[in-house]
Amino acid sequence: SNLGYWHDCGHAHQIEYCGLGSSIDPLEAFKGLLVGIHLHDTKLWTDHCLPNSEGDIDFSYLKPYLESDTILNLEPRKGSDPQSIPTALKYLRASGIE
Numbered sequence: 896s897n898l899g900y901w902h903d904c905g906h907a908h909q910i911e912y913c914g915l916g917s918s919i920d921p922l923e924a925f926k927g928l929l930v931g932i933h934l935h936d937t938k939l940w941t942d943h944c945l946p947n948s949e950g951d952i953d954f955s956y957l958k959p960y961l962e963s964d965t966i967l968n969l970e971p972r973k974g975s976d977p978q979s980i981p982t983a984l985k986y987l988r989a990s991g992i993e
Contacts, residue, residue: 899930902960905937905944905970908952912937918952922960931966932957934987943972945983946990954990967992 900921907918922929935943936950944950946969961967969983987993 900925933970935970
C-alpha cells in the first residue's frame with residue numbers, strides 16, 4: 896500500500912505536554928506503517944524549534960521505531976538560522992537518530 900503514517904514528533908510532544916496521550920501512542924498504533932518523521936523540537940508552547948539540547952524532546956524515544964527506509968525530515972520554524980542546522984543534525988545523531 897502507498898498509505899502510511901508520518902509522525903510529527905513536535906506535535907506529538909505537545910499533545911503529551913497537554914496530558915492528552917503519550918508521544919509513543921501513535922507510533923505504537925501505526926507500528927509497521929511509519930513512513931517518515933518530521934523532526935523538530937519544542938520549548939513549552941514554542942513549536943518547530945531546531946533540535947538541540949535546549950528543547951524539551953528526548954529524540955532517543957524514536958530510535959526503536961526507525962527502519963532503514965524511514966524518511967527523516969528536519970522541520971525548522973520560519974526564520975530559523977540556517978547556520979544552526981549542522982548543530983541540530985549533530986544533536987540528532989548523538990541521540991541515535993540518523
